[in-house]
Amino acid sequence: MKIDESMLGTEPLEIREEIPADDLGLGEEAGLTIGELSFEGTASKFDRGIRIAGTITGSVNGPCARCLEAFDRELSISFRSDFIEGEYFNESAEAEVGQDDLDADVLPEGPIDLAEVVREQIILAEPERQVCGPDCKGLCGSCGANLNLGECGCRDEAIDPRWEALKKLKSEIKNK
Numbered sequence: 133m134k135i136d137e138s139m140l141g142t143e144p145l146e147i148r149e150e151i152p153a154d155d156l157g158l159g160e161e162a163g164l165t166i167g168e169l170s171f172e173g174t175a176s177k178f179d180r181g182i183r184i185a186g187t188i189t190g191s192v193n194g195p196c197a198r199c200l201e202a203f204d205r206e207l208s209i210s211f212r213s214d215f216i217e218g219e220y221f222n223e224s225a226e227a228e229v230g231q232d233d234l235d236a237d238v239l240p241e242g243p244i245d246l247a248e249v250v251r252e253q254i255i256l257a258e259p260e261r262q263v264c265g266p267d268c269k270g271l272c273g274s275c276g277a278n279l280n281l282g283e284c285g286c287r288d289e290a291i292d293p294r295w296e297a298l299k300k301l302k303s304e305i306k307n308k
């Protein structure tokens with residue numbers, strides 16, 4: 133969907149759109165595999181441009197960056213994005229810095245492409261390394277076992293080099 137100023141009156145325009153995720157190119161750019169994706173929200177005109185606000189919902193799936201297992205989880209991003217006329221952009225953008233969830237862009241010459249807005253918001257909101265869950269334990273560095281499924285047994289023997297350095301430092305302090 134393309135949003136043009138001429139489509140907007142005094143009332144916000146209600147939008148409910150399915151976004152074809154394959155068109156967004158997020159796989160190559162952000163390593164994200166997105167299932168169905170939709171946007172629900174509004175586009176409205178304000179004195180200095182156009183505001184698009186709403187919620188993107190869908191699902192993300194892919195191999196976990198830590199344990200490499202496939203996962204599937206809900207995606208939900210609420211945002212407000214202001215497209216401000218060029219001449220006002222700098223001062224408006226400055227005034228808006230620090231407001232959470234609000235982001236500002238220059239109003240393009242032509243219409244605003246909703247899919248492009250959604251794409252940008254997903255990139256802003258989603259971490260670069262996708263993991264199956266915040267508690268994912270990953271793979272054992274020695275045997276490659278998935279530690280989410282249980283201890284593999286080699287954990288006690290493997291010494292993290294960072295601990296080694298710390299131990300050394302401790303014994304140095306003791307010996308002083």
Ligand SMILES: [Zn+2]
Pocket residue numbers: 196197198199200201263264265268269270
């Ligand atoms: Zn994982």
Ligand SMILES: [Zn+2]
Pocket residue numbers: 272273274275276277284285286287
């Ligand atoms: Zn192991």
